[in-house]
Amino acid sequence: MGSKSKFQKEDIIAAVIKMRLEQMASTKTIIDFLMNDIGMSKTPAYEYLKWAREEIKEQYSLLNPATIEEAIGQYEEALERARMNKDWRLWNDLRKELNKIQGTYAAQRVEVSGKIDHQITSIEVKIIESGIIDITPEPKKLNEGE
Numbered sequence: 001m002g003s004k005s006k007f008q009k010e011d012i013i014a015a016v017i018k019m020r021l022e023q024m025a026s027t028k029t030i031i032d033f034l035m036n037d038i039g040m041s042k043t044p045a046y047e048y049l050k051w052a053r054e055e056i057k058e059q060y061s062l063l064n065p066a067t068i069e070e071a072i073g074q075y076e077e078a079l080e081r082a083r084m085n086k087d088w089r090l091w092n093d094l095r096k097e098l099n100k101i102q103g104t105y106a107a108q109r110v111e112v113s114g115k116i117d118h119q120i121t122s123i124e125v126k127i128i129e130s131g132i133i134d135i136t137p138e139p140k141k142l143n144e145g146e
Contacts, residue, residue, distance in 0.1 A: 007038060009048075016052035020101065021071040024078075027097075053100050071101060 012034070019025035019033065027049065034045035056068075075098040082091035 012038060012048055013052050013055055016048055017056055020052060020056065021067055024071065024074055024097075026093075056101055068101070072098065075101070 016030055016034070019030055025033075030049055030052075031042070031045045034040045034048055035042065038045075040048070075094055079091055079094050079098065082088075082094060
């Protein structure tokens with residue numbers, strides 16, 4: 001999706017949030033929508049889905065509590081049916097999606113490697129764009145006796 005897009009980032013994220021919460025759309029359905037209807041390639045589509053999940057997590061109690069609670073209730077009902085039918089694969093998939101809505105997944109892990117020849121007191125990580133980060137450590141010289 002380039003600069004020619006007629007959709008704003010915020011509008012796309014809002015549409016993904018609505019699909020996830022109101023329509024209980026699966027990850028595949030959302031990715032298909034972003035790729036086929038919006039015209040994104042696969043990587044940006046997954047980025048938008050990630051941003052929507054983050055927004056859901058951040059705004060969990062602020063966005064529209066009734067809608068979020070309704071979506072959670074729908075997932076819980078579907079979980080119960082899957083459990084009663086002993087469809088453990090479906091139960092597990094639904095549980096994962098419910099965890100994403102509730103923001104109970106751990107933060108994304110980022111591994112960094114390299115040589116450090118000084119003590120680091122803090123690291124500032126800036127996400128520049130998908131797949132590109134800027135890591136700026138702040139060195140601190142140790143005083144004798146520390």
